[in-house]
Amino acid sequence: MPDDDLITDIRCRFCGSGHGEIVLDAGRQPTAKVFPKAGDPAEDPLHPLRMWMCGRCHLAQLVEDPDTTEEEPGLEPDALVQQAEDAVARMAAAGIVGEGTVLVEFGSPHGGSWWDILARYGARAPEPGELADVVVDNLGYMHDADQAAALERRTSLLKPDGVVLFQFHTLASIVAGGQWNALRHGHFAYYSTPALAGMLESAGWTPTTAWWFPLYGGSVLLAARREGVRDQALSDLIASEDAAGMLKADIVRGLQRAAxxxxxxxxxxxxxxxxxxxxxxxxxxxxxxxxxxxxxxxxxxxxxxxxxxxxxxxxxxxxxxxxxxxxxxxxxxxxxxxxxxxxxxxxxxxxxxxxxxxxxxxxxxxxxxxxxx
Ligand SMILES: [Zn+2]
The missing domain is CATH 3.40.50.720 (NAD(P)-binding Rossmann-like Domain)
Known part of the structure:
Protein backbone atom coordinates (compact mmCIF):
# COMPACT_ATOMS: atom_id res chain seq x y z
CA MET A 1 0.00 0.00 0.00
CA PRO A 2 1.57 3.31 -0.99
CA ASP A 3 2.14 5.70 1.86
CA ASP A 4 3.98 8.48 0.06
CA ASP A 5 0.86 10.66 0.29
CA LEU A 6 0.97 10.59 4.09
CA ILE A 7 1.87 13.96 5.57
CA THR A 8 4.70 13.52 8.06
CA ASP A 9 5.21 17.13 9.16
CA ILE A 10 1.73 17.80 10.52
CA ARG A 11 0.95 21.40 11.56
CA CYS A 12 -2.18 22.50 13.39
CA ARG A 13 -4.70 24.12 11.09
CA PHE A 14 -5.47 26.70 13.78
CA CYS A 15 -2.41 27.42 15.95
CA GLY A 16 0.35 26.05 13.74
CA SER A 17 1.78 23.79 16.43
CA GLY A 18 3.56 20.64 15.31
CA HIS A 19 2.86 18.88 18.60
CA GLY A 20 -0.02 16.48 18.53
CA GLU A 21 -1.06 12.91 17.94
CA ILE A 22 -2.96 10.85 15.41
CA VAL A 23 -6.17 9.83 17.20
CA LEU A 24 -7.89 8.00 14.35
CA ASP A 25 -6.55 6.31 11.25
CA ALA A 26 -9.53 5.21 9.13
CA GLY A 27 -7.26 3.66 6.52
CA ARG A 28 -7.22 4.50 2.85
CA GLN A 29 -10.65 5.67 1.74
CA PRO A 30 -12.29 7.02 -1.40
CA THR A 31 -13.44 10.60 -1.15
CA ALA A 32 -17.11 10.59 -0.21
CA LYS A 33 -17.79 13.53 -2.52
CA VAL A 34 -17.78 11.65 -5.82
CA PHE A 35 -20.41 8.98 -6.51
CA PRO A 36 -19.54 7.26 -9.84
CA LYS A 37 -22.18 6.03 -12.30
CA ALA A 38 -23.41 2.54 -11.41
CA GLY A 39 -21.81 0.95 -14.47
CA ASP A 40 -18.50 2.77 -14.08
CA PRO A 41 -15.99 0.03 -13.29
CA ALA A 42 -13.08 2.42 -12.76
CA GLU A 43 -11.20 1.95 -9.53
CA ASP A 44 -11.88 4.81 -7.18
CA PRO A 45 -8.75 6.56 -5.96
CA LEU A 46 -8.08 5.96 -2.28
CA HIS A 47 -6.60 8.53 0.06
CA PRO A 48 -5.40 8.46 3.66
CA LEU A 49 -8.16 9.45 6.09
CA ARG A 50 -6.67 10.43 9.44
CA MET A 51 -7.59 12.62 12.40
CA TRP A 52 -4.89 14.41 14.39
CA MET A 53 -5.35 16.23 17.65
CA CYS A 54 -3.29 19.33 18.36
CA GLY A 55 -1.42 19.18 21.66
CA ARG A 56 -1.56 22.95 22.09
CA CYS A 57 -5.07 24.17 21.11
CA HIS A 58 -6.65 20.67 21.21
CA LEU A 59 -8.37 21.03 17.86
CA ALA A 60 -9.09 17.61 16.33
CA GLN A 61 -8.51 17.86 12.62
CA LEU A 62 -8.25 16.14 9.26
CA VAL A 63 -4.67 15.53 8.14
CA GLU A 64 -4.65 14.65 4.44
CA ASP A 65 -7.24 15.97 2.01
CA PRO A 66 -7.49 15.07 -1.67
CA ASP A 67 -9.06 18.45 -2.47
CA THR A 68 -12.09 17.27 -4.43
CA THR A 69 -14.98 19.54 -5.34
CA GLU A 70 -17.95 19.26 -3.01
CA GLU A 71 -20.94 17.18 -4.02
CA GLU A 72 -24.36 18.64 -4.70
CA PRO A 73 -26.31 19.58 -1.57
CA GLY A 74 -28.09 16.50 -0.29
CA LEU A 75 -31.52 15.96 1.15
CA GLU A 76 -32.06 17.75 4.44
CA PRO A 77 -33.35 15.46 7.17
CA ASP A 78 -36.41 16.76 9.03
CA ALA A 79 -34.23 16.80 12.15
CA LEU A 80 -31.98 19.41 10.56
CA VAL A 81 -34.89 21.66 9.58
CA GLN A 82 -36.45 21.44 13.04
CA GLN A 83 -33.15 22.17 14.75
CA ALA A 84 -32.68 25.25 12.57
CA GLU A 85 -36.02 26.63 13.82
CA ASP A 86 -35.04 25.81 17.37
CA ALA A 87 -31.59 27.42 17.09
CA VAL A 88 -32.86 30.67 15.57
CA ALA A 89 -35.63 30.86 18.18
CA ARG A 90 -32.98 30.61 20.93
CA MET A 91 -30.92 33.34 19.27
CA ALA A 92 -34.01 35.55 19.09
CA ALA A 93 -34.93 34.88 22.73
CA ALA A 94 -31.38 35.84 23.72
CA GLY A 95 -31.76 39.15 21.88
CA ILE A 96 -29.13 38.25 19.27
CA VAL A 97 -31.49 38.30 16.28
CA GLY A 98 -34.50 40.56 15.79
CA GLU A 99 -36.03 43.19 13.55
CA GLY A 100 -33.29 44.93 11.53
CA THR A 101 -30.39 42.74 12.68
CA VAL A 102 -27.62 42.91 10.08
CA LEU A 103 -26.45 39.36 9.65
CA VAL A 104 -23.99 37.30 7.64
CA GLU A 105 -24.37 33.54 7.45
CA PHE A 106 -21.55 31.14 6.65
CA GLY A 107 -23.23 27.91 5.69
CA SER A 108 -22.28 24.39 4.77
CA PRO A 109 -21.68 23.48 1.12
CA HIS A 110 -24.12 20.62 1.78
CA GLY A 111 -27.01 23.07 2.19
CA GLY A 112 -29.13 23.76 5.24
CA SER A 113 -29.08 27.56 5.24
CA TRP A 114 -30.91 29.30 8.08
CA TRP A 115 -31.65 32.41 6.03
CA ASP A 116 -35.37 31.84 5.50
CA ILE A 117 -35.86 31.51 9.23
CA LEU A 118 -33.50 34.35 10.12
CA ALA A 119 -35.32 36.66 7.69
CA ARG A 120 -38.63 35.76 9.31
CA TYR A 121 -37.22 37.07 12.59
CA GLY A 122 -36.27 40.33 10.87
CA ALA A 123 -32.61 39.80 9.97
CA ARG A 124 -31.23 41.27 6.77
CA ALA A 125 -27.96 41.03 4.81
CA PRO A 126 -25.50 43.97 5.07
CA GLU A 127 -25.36 46.70 2.45
CA PRO A 128 -22.03 46.88 0.58
CA GLY A 129 -19.36 47.97 3.09
CA GLU A 130 -21.69 47.68 6.07
CA LEU A 131 -20.49 45.68 9.07
CA ALA A 132 -22.72 43.05 10.62
CA ASP A 133 -24.31 42.77 14.06
CA VAL A 134 -24.17 39.00 13.83
CA VAL A 135 -22.08 36.47 11.95
CA VAL A 136 -23.49 32.99 12.25
CA ASP A 137 -21.59 29.97 11.02
CA ASN A 138 -23.75 26.91 10.60
CA LEU A 139 -21.53 23.85 9.96
CA GLY A 140 -19.44 25.99 7.62
CA TYR A 141 -16.23 26.58 9.57
CA MET A 142 -15.21 22.91 9.49
CA HIS A 143 -14.88 23.12 5.71
CA ASP A 144 -11.95 25.57 5.88
CA ALA A 145 -8.47 24.09 5.62
CA ASP A 146 -6.91 27.16 7.26
CA GLN A 147 -8.84 27.51 10.50
CA ALA A 148 -7.07 30.66 11.72
CA ALA A 149 -7.70 32.55 8.47
CA ALA A 150 -11.31 31.38 8.38
CA LEU A 151 -11.96 32.71 11.89
CA GLU A 152 -10.40 36.04 10.96
CA ARG A 153 -12.52 36.23 7.81
CA ARG A 154 -15.71 35.73 9.82
CA THR A 155 -14.94 38.10 12.69
CA SER A 156 -13.62 40.85 10.40
CA LEU A 157 -17.18 41.35 9.13
CA LEU A 158 -18.49 42.31 12.57
CA LYS A 159 -19.18 45.64 14.25
CA PRO A 160 -17.18 46.16 17.49
CA ASP A 161 -20.12 44.99 19.62
CA GLY A 162 -21.06 42.20 17.21
CA VAL A 163 -21.69 38.55 18.02
CA VAL A 164 -20.16 35.58 16.24
CA LEU A 165 -21.85 32.19 16.53
CA PHE A 166 -20.74 28.74 15.52
CA GLN A 167 -22.87 25.67 15.24
CA PHE A 168 -20.93 22.42 15.20
CA HIS A 169 -21.36 18.69 15.72
CA THR A 170 -19.42 18.47 18.95
CA LEU A 171 -16.46 16.11 19.23
CA ALA A 172 -17.92 15.07 22.58
CA SER A 173 -20.87 13.43 20.85
CA ILE A 174 -18.68 12.01 18.09
CA VAL A 175 -16.50 10.31 20.70
CA ALA A 176 -19.35 9.30 23.03
CA GLY A 177 -21.25 7.76 20.12
CA GLY A 178 -18.16 6.18 18.55
CA GLN A 179 -19.04 8.14 15.38
CA TRP A 180 -15.62 7.65 13.81
CA ASN A 181 -17.11 7.95 10.34
CA ALA A 182 -17.96 11.59 10.99
CA LEU A 183 -14.33 11.95 9.84
CA ARG A 184 -14.27 12.68 6.13
CA HIS A 185 -12.30 14.43 3.48
CA GLY A 186 -13.24 18.09 3.13
CA HIS A 187 -14.18 18.31 6.83
CA PHE A 188 -11.04 19.79 8.31
CA ALA A 189 -12.01 20.41 11.94
CA TYR A 190 -13.90 18.52 14.69
CA TYR A 191 -14.51 20.93 17.58
CA SER A 192 -15.15 20.16 21.18
CA THR A 193 -16.76 23.02 23.08
CA PRO A 194 -13.68 23.63 25.28
CA ALA A 195 -11.34 23.53 22.27
CA LEU A 196 -13.41 25.99 20.23
CA ALA A 197 -13.84 28.27 23.24
CA GLY A 198 -10.06 28.24 23.72
CA MET A 199 -9.45 28.98 20.05
CA LEU A 200 -11.80 31.97 20.22
CA GLU A 201 -10.13 33.23 23.39
CA SER A 202 -6.70 32.99 21.82
CA ALA A 203 -8.01 35.20 18.98
CA GLY A 204 -9.27 37.83 21.47
CA TRP A 205 -12.90 36.72 21.70
CA THR A 206 -14.92 35.88 24.80
CA PRO A 207 -17.25 32.91 24.43
CA THR A 208 -20.40 33.99 26.26
CA THR A 209 -23.07 31.34 25.93
CA ALA A 210 -23.96 28.07 24.21
CA TRP A 211 -26.96 25.90 23.50
CA TRP A 212 -26.89 22.14 23.10
CA PHE A 213 -29.13 20.29 20.60
CA PRO A 214 -29.70 16.56 20.06
CA LEU A 215 -28.91 16.85 16.32
CA TYR A 216 -26.37 14.18 15.22
CA GLY A 217 -26.21 12.96 18.81
CA GLY A 218 -25.07 16.35 20.10
CA SER A 219 -24.60 19.69 18.36
CA VAL A 220 -23.66 22.99 19.96
CA LEU A 221 -24.35 26.59 19.02
CA LEU A 222 -21.74 28.77 20.71
CA ALA A 223 -21.74 32.59 20.82
CA ALA A 224 -18.77 34.91 21.42
CA ARG A 225 -18.23 38.67 21.71
CA ARG A 226 -15.21 40.91 21.93
CA GLU A 227 -16.29 42.01 25.41
CA GLY A 228 -18.45 39.73 27.47
CA VAL A 229 -18.85 37.31 30.32
CA ARG A 230 -19.14 33.55 30.12
CA ASP A 231 -22.55 32.40 31.41
CA GLN A 232 -23.36 29.33 33.44
CA ALA A 233 -24.72 27.30 30.51
CA LEU A 234 -21.44 27.62 28.63
CA SER A 235 -19.34 27.00 31.75
CA ASP A 236 -21.30 23.82 32.44
CA LEU A 237 -20.95 22.58 28.86
CA ILE A 238 -17.21 23.24 28.82
CA ALA A 239 -16.80 21.53 32.19
CA SER A 240 -18.76 18.47 31.09
CA GLU A 241 -16.86 18.03 27.82
CA ASP A 242 -13.58 18.63 29.60
CA ALA A 243 -14.50 16.00 32.17
CA ALA A 244 -15.38 13.63 29.32
CA GLY A 245 -11.76 13.92 28.19
CA MET A 246 -12.23 16.01 25.06
CA LEU A 247 -8.87 17.73 25.56
CA LYS A 248 -7.05 14.40 25.92
CA ALA A 249 -5.77 12.55 22.88
CA ASP A 250 -5.86 9.18 24.60
CA ILE A 251 -9.60 9.54 25.23
CA VAL A 252 -10.40 10.82 21.73
CA ARG A 253 -8.42 7.86 20.41
CA GLY A 254 -11.38 5.72 21.48
CA LEU A 255 -12.62 6.53 17.97
CA GLN A 256 -10.07 4.06 16.64
CA ARG A 257 -11.62 1.21 18.61
CA ALA A 258 -15.07 2.36 17.50
CA ALA A 259 -13.97 2.20 13.87
ZN1 LIG B 1 -3.49 23.82 17.46
Whole structure:
Protein backbone atom coordinates (compact mmCIF):
# COMPACT_ATOMS: atom_id res chain seq x y z
CA MET A 1 0.00 0.00 0.00
CA PRO A 2 1.57 3.31 -0.99
CA ASP A 3 2.14 5.70 1.86
CA ASP A 4 3.98 8.48 0.06
CA ASP A 5 0.86 10.66 0.29
CA LEU A 6 0.97 10.59 4.09
CA ILE A 7 1.87 13.96 5.57
CA THR A 8 4.70 13.52 8.06
CA ASP A 9 5.21 17.13 9.16
CA ILE A 10 1.73 17.80 10.52
CA ARG A 11 0.95 21.40 11.56
CA CYS A 12 -2.18 22.50 13.39
CA ARG A 13 -4.70 24.12 11.09
CA PHE A 14 -5.47 26.70 13.78
CA CYS A 15 -2.41 27.42 15.95
CA GLY A 16 0.35 26.05 13.74
CA SER A 17 1.78 23.79 16.43
CA GLY A 18 3.56 20.64 15.31
CA HIS A 19 2.86 18.88 18.60
CA GLY A 20 -0.02 16.48 18.53
CA GLU A 21 -1.06 12.91 17.94
CA ILE A 22 -2.96 10.85 15.41
CA VAL A 23 -6.17 9.83 17.20
CA LEU A 24 -7.89 8.00 14.35
CA ASP A 25 -6.55 6.31 11.25
CA ALA A 26 -9.53 5.21 9.13
CA GLY A 27 -7.26 3.66 6.52
CA ARG A 28 -7.22 4.50 2.85
CA GLN A 29 -10.65 5.67 1.74
CA PRO A 30 -12.29 7.02 -1.40
CA THR A 31 -13.44 10.60 -1.15
CA ALA A 32 -17.11 10.59 -0.21
CA LYS A 33 -17.79 13.53 -2.52
CA VAL A 34 -17.78 11.65 -5.82
CA PHE A 35 -20.41 8.98 -6.51
CA PRO A 36 -19.54 7.26 -9.84
CA LYS A 37 -22.18 6.03 -12.30
CA ALA A 38 -23.41 2.54 -11.41
CA GLY A 39 -21.81 0.95 -14.47
CA ASP A 40 -18.50 2.77 -14.08
CA PRO A 41 -15.99 0.03 -13.29
CA ALA A 42 -13.08 2.42 -12.76
CA GLU A 43 -11.20 1.95 -9.53
CA ASP A 44 -11.88 4.81 -7.18
CA PRO A 45 -8.75 6.56 -5.96
CA LEU A 46 -8.08 5.96 -2.28
CA HIS A 47 -6.60 8.53 0.06
CA PRO A 48 -5.40 8.46 3.66
CA LEU A 49 -8.16 9.45 6.09
CA ARG A 50 -6.67 10.43 9.44
CA MET A 51 -7.59 12.62 12.40
CA TRP A 52 -4.89 14.41 14.39
CA MET A 53 -5.35 16.23 17.65
CA CYS A 54 -3.29 19.33 18.36
CA GLY A 55 -1.42 19.18 21.66
CA ARG A 56 -1.56 22.95 22.09
CA CYS A 57 -5.07 24.17 21.11
CA HIS A 58 -6.65 20.67 21.21
CA LEU A 59 -8.37 21.03 17.86
CA ALA A 60 -9.09 17.61 16.33
CA GLN A 61 -8.51 17.86 12.62
CA LEU A 62 -8.25 16.14 9.26
CA VAL A 63 -4.67 15.53 8.14
CA GLU A 64 -4.65 14.65 4.44
CA ASP A 65 -7.24 15.97 2.01
CA PRO A 66 -7.49 15.07 -1.67
CA ASP A 67 -9.06 18.45 -2.47
CA THR A 68 -12.09 17.27 -4.43
CA THR A 69 -14.98 19.54 -5.34
CA GLU A 70 -17.95 19.26 -3.01
CA GLU A 71 -20.94 17.18 -4.02
CA GLU A 72 -24.36 18.64 -4.70
CA PRO A 73 -26.31 19.58 -1.57
CA GLY A 74 -28.09 16.50 -0.29
CA LEU A 75 -31.52 15.96 1.15
CA GLU A 76 -32.06 17.75 4.44
CA PRO A 77 -33.35 15.46 7.17
CA ASP A 78 -36.41 16.76 9.03
CA ALA A 79 -34.23 16.80 12.15
CA LEU A 80 -31.98 19.41 10.56
CA VAL A 81 -34.89 21.66 9.58
CA GLN A 82 -36.45 21.44 13.04
CA GLN A 83 -33.15 22.17 14.75
CA ALA A 84 -32.68 25.25 12.57
CA GLU A 85 -36.02 26.63 13.82
CA ASP A 86 -35.04 25.81 17.37
CA ALA A 87 -31.59 27.42 17.09
CA VAL A 88 -32.86 30.67 15.57
CA ALA A 89 -35.63 30.86 18.18
CA ARG A 90 -32.98 30.61 20.93
CA MET A 91 -30.92 33.34 19.27
CA ALA A 92 -34.01 35.55 19.09
CA ALA A 93 -34.93 34.88 22.73
CA ALA A 94 -31.38 35.84 23.72
CA GLY A 95 -31.76 39.15 21.88
CA ILE A 96 -29.13 38.25 19.27
CA VAL A 97 -31.49 38.30 16.28
CA GLY A 98 -34.50 40.56 15.79
CA GLU A 99 -36.03 43.19 13.55
CA GLY A 100 -33.29 44.93 11.53
CA THR A 101 -30.39 42.74 12.68
CA VAL A 102 -27.62 42.91 10.08
CA LEU A 103 -26.45 39.36 9.65
CA VAL A 104 -23.99 37.30 7.64
CA GLU A 105 -24.37 33.54 7.45
CA PHE A 106 -21.55 31.14 6.65
CA GLY A 107 -23.23 27.91 5.69
CA SER A 108 -22.28 24.39 4.77
CA PRO A 109 -21.68 23.48 1.12
CA HIS A 110 -24.12 20.62 1.78
CA GLY A 111 -27.01 23.07 2.19
CA GLY A 112 -29.13 23.76 5.24
CA SER A 113 -29.08 27.56 5.24
CA TRP A 114 -30.91 29.30 8.08
CA TRP A 115 -31.65 32.41 6.03
CA ASP A 116 -35.37 31.84 5.50
CA ILE A 117 -35.86 31.51 9.23
CA LEU A 118 -33.50 34.35 10.12
CA ALA A 119 -35.32 36.66 7.69
CA ARG A 120 -38.63 35.76 9.31
CA TYR A 121 -37.22 37.07 12.59
CA GLY A 122 -36.27 40.33 10.87
CA ALA A 123 -32.61 39.80 9.97
CA ARG A 124 -31.23 41.27 6.77
CA ALA A 125 -27.96 41.03 4.81
CA PRO A 126 -25.50 43.97 5.07
CA GLU A 127 -25.36 46.70 2.45
CA PRO A 128 -22.03 46.88 0.58
CA GLY A 129 -19.36 47.97 3.09
CA GLU A 130 -21.69 47.68 6.07
CA LEU A 131 -20.49 45.68 9.07
CA ALA A 132 -22.72 43.05 10.62
CA ASP A 133 -24.31 42.77 14.06
CA VAL A 134 -24.17 39.00 13.83
CA VAL A 135 -22.08 36.47 11.95
CA VAL A 136 -23.49 32.99 12.25
CA ASP A 137 -21.59 29.97 11.02
CA ASN A 138 -23.75 26.91 10.60
CA LEU A 139 -21.53 23.85 9.96
CA GLY A 140 -19.44 25.99 7.62
CA TYR A 141 -16.23 26.58 9.57
CA MET A 142 -15.21 22.91 9.49
CA HIS A 143 -14.88 23.12 5.71
CA ASP A 144 -11.95 25.57 5.88
CA ALA A 145 -8.47 24.09 5.62
CA ASP A 146 -6.91 27.16 7.26
CA GLN A 147 -8.84 27.51 10.50
CA ALA A 148 -7.07 30.66 11.72
CA ALA A 149 -7.70 32.55 8.47
CA ALA A 150 -11.31 31.38 8.38
CA LEU A 151 -11.96 32.71 11.89
CA GLU A 152 -10.40 36.04 10.96
CA ARG A 153 -12.52 36.23 7.81
CA ARG A 154 -15.71 35.73 9.82
CA THR A 155 -14.94 38.10 12.69
CA SER A 156 -13.62 40.85 10.40
CA LEU A 157 -17.18 41.35 9.13
CA LEU A 158 -18.49 42.31 12.57
CA LYS A 159 -19.18 45.64 14.25
CA PRO A 160 -17.18 46.16 17.49
CA ASP A 161 -20.12 44.99 19.62
CA GLY A 162 -21.06 42.20 17.21
CA VAL A 163 -21.69 38.55 18.02
CA VAL A 164 -20.16 35.58 16.24
CA LEU A 165 -21.85 32.19 16.53
CA PHE A 166 -20.74 28.74 15.52
CA GLN A 167 -22.87 25.67 15.24
CA PHE A 168 -20.93 22.42 15.20
CA HIS A 169 -21.36 18.69 15.72
CA THR A 170 -19.42 18.47 18.95
CA LEU A 171 -16.46 16.11 19.23
CA ALA A 172 -17.92 15.07 22.58
CA SER A 173 -20.87 13.43 20.85
CA ILE A 174 -18.68 12.01 18.09
CA VAL A 175 -16.50 10.31 20.70
CA ALA A 176 -19.35 9.30 23.03
CA GLY A 177 -21.25 7.76 20.12
CA GLY A 178 -18.16 6.18 18.55
CA GLN A 179 -19.04 8.14 15.38
CA TRP A 180 -15.62 7.65 13.81
CA ASN A 181 -17.11 7.95 10.34
CA ALA A 182 -17.96 11.59 10.99
CA LEU A 183 -14.33 11.95 9.84
CA ARG A 184 -14.27 12.68 6.13
CA HIS A 185 -12.30 14.43 3.48
CA GLY A 186 -13.24 18.09 3.13
CA HIS A 187 -14.18 18.31 6.83
CA PHE A 188 -11.04 19.79 8.31
CA ALA A 189 -12.01 20.41 11.94
CA TYR A 190 -13.90 18.52 14.69
CA TYR A 191 -14.51 20.93 17.58
CA SER A 192 -15.15 20.16 21.18
CA THR A 193 -16.76 23.02 23.08
CA PRO A 194 -13.68 23.63 25.28
CA ALA A 195 -11.34 23.53 22.27
CA LEU A 196 -13.41 25.99 20.23
CA ALA A 197 -13.84 28.27 23.24
CA GLY A 198 -10.06 28.24 23.72
CA MET A 199 -9.45 28.98 20.05
CA LEU A 200 -11.80 31.97 20.22
CA GLU A 201 -10.13 33.23 23.39
CA SER A 202 -6.70 32.99 21.82
CA ALA A 203 -8.01 35.20 18.98
CA GLY A 204 -9.27 37.83 21.47
CA TRP A 205 -12.90 36.72 21.70
CA THR A 206 -14.92 35.88 24.80
CA PRO A 207 -17.25 32.91 24.43
CA THR A 208 -20.40 33.99 26.26
CA THR A 209 -23.07 31.34 25.93
CA ALA A 210 -23.96 28.07 24.21
CA TRP A 211 -26.96 25.90 23.50
CA TRP A 212 -26.89 22.14 23.10
CA PHE A 213 -29.13 20.29 20.60
CA PRO A 214 -29.70 16.56 20.06
CA LEU A 215 -28.91 16.85 16.32
CA TYR A 216 -26.37 14.18 15.22
CA GLY A 217 -26.21 12.96 18.81
CA GLY A 218 -25.07 16.35 20.10
CA SER A 219 -24.60 19.69 18.36
CA VAL A 220 -23.66 22.99 19.96
CA LEU A 221 -24.35 26.59 19.02
CA LEU A 222 -21.74 28.77 20.71
CA ALA A 223 -21.74 32.59 20.82
CA ALA A 224 -18.77 34.91 21.42
CA ARG A 225 -18.23 38.67 21.71
CA ARG A 226 -15.21 40.91 21.93
CA GLU A 227 -16.29 42.01 25.41
CA GLY A 228 -18.45 39.73 27.47
CA VAL A 229 -18.85 37.31 30.32
CA ARG A 230 -19.14 33.55 30.12
CA ASP A 231 -22.55 32.40 31.41
CA GLN A 232 -23.36 29.33 33.44
CA ALA A 233 -24.72 27.30 30.51
CA LEU A 234 -21.44 27.62 28.63
CA SER A 235 -19.34 27.00 31.75
CA ASP A 236 -21.30 23.82 32.44
CA LEU A 237 -20.95 22.58 28.86
CA ILE A 238 -17.21 23.24 28.82
CA ALA A 239 -16.80 21.53 32.19
CA SER A 240 -18.76 18.47 31.09
CA GLU A 241 -16.86 18.03 27.82
CA ASP A 242 -13.58 18.63 29.60
CA ALA A 243 -14.50 16.00 32.17
CA ALA A 244 -15.38 13.63 29.32
CA GLY A 245 -11.76 13.92 28.19
CA MET A 246 -12.23 16.01 25.06
CA LEU A 247 -8.87 17.73 25.56
CA LYS A 248 -7.05 14.40 25.92
CA ALA A 249 -5.77 12.55 22.88
CA ASP A 250 -5.86 9.18 24.60
CA ILE A 251 -9.60 9.54 25.23
CA VAL A 252 -10.40 10.82 21.73
CA ARG A 253 -8.42 7.86 20.41
CA GLY A 254 -11.38 5.72 21.48
CA LEU A 255 -12.62 6.53 17.97
CA GLN A 256 -10.07 4.06 16.64
CA ARG A 257 -11.62 1.21 18.61
CA ALA A 258 -15.07 2.36 17.50
CA ALA A 259 -13.97 2.20 13.87
CA UNK A 260 -12.82 -1.39 14.22
CA UNK A 261 -15.84 -2.41 16.27
CA UNK A 262 -18.46 -0.83 14.00
CA UNK A 263 -16.90 -2.08 10.76
CA UNK A 264 -16.53 -5.64 12.05
CA UNK A 265 -20.03 -5.45 13.56
CA UNK A 266 -21.57 -4.39 10.25
CA UNK A 267 -19.95 -7.20 8.32
CA UNK A 268 -20.80 -9.82 10.92
CA UNK A 269 -24.40 -8.62 11.09
CA UNK A 270 -24.95 -8.79 7.34
CA UNK A 271 -23.31 -12.20 7.13
CA UNK A 272 -25.47 -13.60 9.92
CA UNK A 273 -28.64 -12.14 8.41
CA UNK A 274 -27.83 -13.74 5.09
CA UNK A 275 -26.90 -17.03 6.72
CA UNK A 276 -30.37 -16.97 8.29
CA UNK A 277 -31.89 -16.46 4.85
CA UNK A 278 -32.83 -12.81 5.37
CA UNK A 279 -32.32 -10.18 2.69
CA UNK A 280 -30.56 -6.96 3.68
CA UNK A 281 -30.72 -3.56 2.00
CA UNK A 282 -29.25 -0.26 3.03
CA UNK A 283 -30.84 3.16 3.31
CA UNK A 284 -29.13 6.55 2.84
CA UNK A 285 -26.09 6.91 0.62
CA UNK A 286 -24.57 9.31 3.13
CA UNK A 287 -20.89 10.11 3.10
CA UNK A 288 -20.43 8.40 6.46
CA UNK A 289 -21.70 5.14 4.88
CA UNK A 290 -18.93 5.35 2.29
CA UNK A 291 -16.15 4.96 4.86
CA UNK A 292 -18.06 2.38 6.88
CA UNK A 293 -18.73 0.04 3.92
CA UNK A 294 -15.20 0.47 2.65
CA UNK A 295 -13.62 -0.30 6.01
CA UNK A 296 -16.00 -3.21 6.61
CA UNK A 297 -15.22 -4.70 3.21
CA UNK A 298 -18.93 -4.82 2.37
CA UNK A 299 -19.69 -4.68 -1.36
CA UNK A 300 -22.68 -5.56 -3.58
CA UNK A 301 -22.16 -9.28 -2.93
CA UNK A 302 -23.21 -8.69 0.70
CA UNK A 303 -25.37 -5.58 0.36
CA UNK A 304 -27.11 -5.56 -3.05
CA UNK A 305 -28.34 -1.99 -2.91
CA UNK A 306 -28.67 1.20 -0.90
CA UNK A 307 -31.86 3.20 -1.35
CA UNK A 308 -31.63 6.96 -1.00
CA UNK A 309 -34.35 9.57 -0.74
CA UNK A 310 -32.41 12.14 -2.78
CA UNK A 311 -32.77 11.59 -6.51
CA UNK A 312 -29.31 12.89 -7.43
CA UNK A 313 -27.53 9.65 -6.50
CA UNK A 314 -29.92 7.17 -8.16
CA UNK A 315 -28.15 5.17 -10.86
CA UNK A 316 -24.83 5.81 -9.15
CA UNK A 317 -22.82 3.65 -6.80
CA UNK A 318 -21.02 4.08 -3.53
CA UNK A 319 -17.37 4.98 -4.12
CA UNK A 320 -14.96 2.34 -2.92
CA UNK A 321 -17.43 -0.43 -2.06
CA UNK A 322 -19.37 -0.23 -5.33
CA UNK A 323 -22.83 -0.77 -3.79
CA UNK A 324 -25.45 0.59 -6.24
CA UNK A 325 -27.78 3.39 -5.13
CA UNK A 326 -31.47 3.15 -6.02
CA UNK A 327 -34.80 4.83 -5.36
CA UNK A 328 -36.79 3.98 -2.20
CA UNK A 329 -39.67 2.48 -4.20
CA UNK A 330 -37.31 -0.14 -5.63
CA UNK A 331 -36.41 -1.11 -2.10
CA UNK A 332 -40.07 -1.34 -1.13
CA UNK A 333 -40.72 -3.56 -4.15
CA UNK A 334 -37.83 -5.85 -3.15
CA UNK A 335 -39.43 -6.34 0.32
CA UNK A 336 -36.16 -6.70 2.25
CA UNK A 337 -36.26 -8.40 5.64
CA UNK A 338 -33.78 -5.93 7.07
CA UNK A 339 -32.89 -2.36 6.14
CA UNK A 340 -29.65 -0.97 7.51
CA UNK A 341 -30.11 2.71 8.18
CA UNK A 342 -26.85 4.64 7.82
CA UNK A 343 -28.16 7.91 9.29
CA UNK A 344 -29.83 7.31 12.63
CA UNK A 345 -31.51 10.76 12.62
CA UNK A 346 -33.62 9.65 9.65
CA UNK A 347 -35.38 6.83 11.51
CA UNK A 348 -38.67 8.60 12.38
CA UNK A 349 -39.14 9.97 8.88
CA UNK A 350 -38.22 6.79 6.97
CA UNK A 351 -40.61 4.77 9.12
CA UNK A 352 -43.29 7.32 8.25
CA UNK A 353 -42.38 7.64 4.56
CA UNK A 354 -41.89 3.92 3.90
CA UNK A 355 -44.43 2.13 6.13
CA UNK A 356 -44.44 -0.79 3.66
CA UNK A 357 -41.07 -1.99 4.99
CA UNK A 358 -42.49 -2.84 8.41
CA UNK A 359 -45.97 -3.70 7.07
CA UNK A 360 -44.29 -6.39 4.94
CA UNK A 361 -42.53 -7.81 7.99
CA UNK A 362 -39.22 -6.01 7.56
CA UNK A 363 -37.29 -4.08 10.18
CA UNK A 364 -35.01 -1.07 10.34
CA UNK A 365 -31.61 -1.51 11.98
CA UNK A 366 -29.31 1.42 12.74
CA UNK A 367 -25.91 0.62 11.24
CA UNK A 368 -23.96 2.75 13.72
CA UNK A 369 -25.28 0.69 16.61
CA UNK A 370 -23.86 -2.64 15.43
CA UNK A 371 -20.94 -4.04 17.35
CA UNK A 372 -18.50 -6.84 16.72
CA UNK A 373 -19.23 -10.02 18.63
ZN1 LIG B 1 -3.49 23.82 17.46
Missing amino acids: DDMSDGLRQFIESERAAGRTVWGYSAASRAVALLCRAGVGPELLPSIADGGGAKHGRRMPGSGVPITAPDEMVAARPDTVLLFVADLLPEVRRALPEIEADGGRWVIADELHAS
